[in-house]
Amino acid sequence: MTQQQYPTSHIRLLHRLLLTSGFCATLTAVISIVCIPNALTQQRGLPKLMTLASGLLATEASRRLSKQWTELADVTTDLDILDRRENITWYQQVISSVKQVTVKYSQRWLDANIISDPVTYWLNTGKNGLPLKHLLIVGGTGDGKSTLIQSFASRLSGWQFQVFDVDGTVDDWLFVKPEQRVYDLTDIEAAMVDDLALLEERILSRREAGKRWTDTPRLTIAEELPALVSSSDTAANWVVNHAKRGRKPLLFIAAIAQNDTVKNLGLEGDADLRDSCFTRIYLGSKARERARKLGNDVLLRWLEEFPHGRFIVDDKPCQWVVNNNQSTSTTSQTATLTSSQLPNTSPEFTNNLPTISDGIVSKTVEASLEMGGSGFTAEVVAMKNAVEAARLRGCSDTNIITEVLGFSGRRYAEGKRLLAMLETTSNPML
Incomplete structure (x- = not known):
């Protein structure tokens, strides 16, 4: 395809003519202002007549030049708009001629990237069996968000847990100590303030101890985080500080939400923080929406085959049977289930x-x-x-x-x- 020729533009020449005519109109106006008063003060004679005539001619020339300058300015404005449109059309033609590069997914990509154990995958984002990212679990109502995080918790031996859940009951989150389950919004805000103080304390302690520093990792589960962010001024600050600084002091958060927009997560204006500091897990309908957004038809069909037990982790396929009573041994077994054992809702x-x-x-x-x-x-x-x-x-x-x-x-x-x-x-x- 031949390169489109850049449209010829005469706008610069018109602008120069406009400046020249404006300068001439101003100069003749100055001449008339100087000549006419000077002629009136002179005695009768030829010099007075010539000075007065020059002043009058300069006045008329200035008037005509001013009128032409106004007309030329209007024409230049119209031509400038047309010139811009031609430039836009040219750029659009050039851009449309460039072939769009799209990523094509195949069954080979699916088989090569499938994750059989999301817990191990998350822990391996860091070193020494400790993750370097927080968790973001996105799913609709009934997609199993709470069940999934409980399955994660059952694998985290020696960890501390804390839960923020404004809609929770005493029958929920039984694997967490009662004093670490916070349900009231006022108590949640107070707990978040304490968390920020603990974060600063651990950062200081780690700075002083250096490589010898160690502490118990803790996972704070924020159920329906968008509701907390919209109801509390402290929540957004809590999320941002933990996302940026909480990983090395081993203070991790598991944000549970029905969408992944940065505004609802308290990270408005900082999408990179969400993308780089969180392992993102999409369940159920949200996983299928994510596959469509990625343009990955192979992944979408794979998810639709078995609505339960298949989801997306960091835009990769994950096949894992979720059980809220899983132990370490049972989880390792479910990671190797055959396709016939996977979730199915068929007749x-x-x-x-x-x-x-x-x-x-x-x-x-x-x-x-x-x-x-x-x-x-x-x-x-x-x-x-x-x-x-x-x-x-x-x-x-x-x-x-x-x-x-x-x-x-x-x-x-x-x-x-x-x-x-x-x-x-x-x-x-x-």
Whole structure:
């Protein structure tokens, strides 16, 4: 393709003519101002007549030059606009002629970049088994954000934990010490102030001790961080300071949100901080949205095959069955599950699940009361089998409570308590 010729412009010449005519009009005006008063003071004679005539001619010339200068200025303005349009058109033609370079993803890329253990991946961002990034978990309602972070926590042996959750209850976050669960907004703000003081204290301690410095790593989970940022002036400062300075003092945060915009995360105007300081995890519908935004059709199809157990970590595919009761050993096993064991919502999977009849669902509360005895009723055994089968498929707590156990709406909390009892009580009959 031949190079488009740059459009010829005469605007510079017009500007020069405009300046010249303006200078001439000004000069003739000065001549008329000098000549006419001088002629009036002279005695009668030829010199007076010539001076007066020169002044009058200069006045008329100045008037005509001023009029032409005004007309020329208007024409120059119009031509300047046309010239700019021609330049824009030329640049657009040149840019459109450049071939767009797009990244093409393939199945080979997918197989080469798949992450089977996101916890290990996150820990390996740093050295000595300690991460160098914070966590950002993005997902819609029911996508398993809380379940995922609890699975992470089950792998972090020797860590301290803290939770900020304005919508939390005493039944939530049971793996965290009660005194480290903060639910009230005022208490959360006070805890954030204490965190900032602890951050400065650890930074100073690390500076004085040098390479010998060590301390217990701590992970603070901020449930629905955008709600905290919008409700508290301290939250944004807390996020920014921990994102920039909290990693080396081993004070990490796990931000849980339904979107990843920097404004909602308290990082407005600093998108680089979000991209460079956080390991970003996208779940469920948010993972599919991210794949579409990346233009990665291969990743999108891969995510749609199994809605549960597949998500995105740092724009890479991750295949991991999430279980909020995972231990180190069980997690290592789930990392090597075959494709037939991965989460599935197909009719074949639904039909193969141990079914719970309406009669059993209506008796779940009564049946659960028998767990404290020496054995279990057949109904409870059926429910435990159904829950275990769903866990193997990577279903989240929400899916199990609503789809397997049949609790929804106002009875959701009841189903949540029942699920906890089913998974924490051993069955001597099995």
